[in-house]
Amino acid sequence: MAMTLRLTAEQDRALTLLARLQSTSKHEAAVRAILTAASRSLSDAEVRDLAASAITDLAETKARVAKAHR
Known part of the structure; x- marks a missing residue:
């Protein structure tokens, strides 16, 4: 696909x-x-x-640990 790329002078220098x-x-x-x-x-x-x-895994693990220590 063809397209035109318009650059500022500074952008053109950078590309060059x-x-x-x-x-x-x-x-x-x-x-x-x-x-x-x-x-x-x-x-x-x-x-x-x-x-x-x-x-998500960490939150589930924390919930299991908290439940186990009740």
């Missing part, structure tokens, strides 16, 4: 530097940056899910 560092085109640098950000977000979501599960 990123492309040079990666020895690639600005297009490829932008694509890589998008994929990297997406993968980090997905990892963050997985961490949140695991944390929520752990908190």
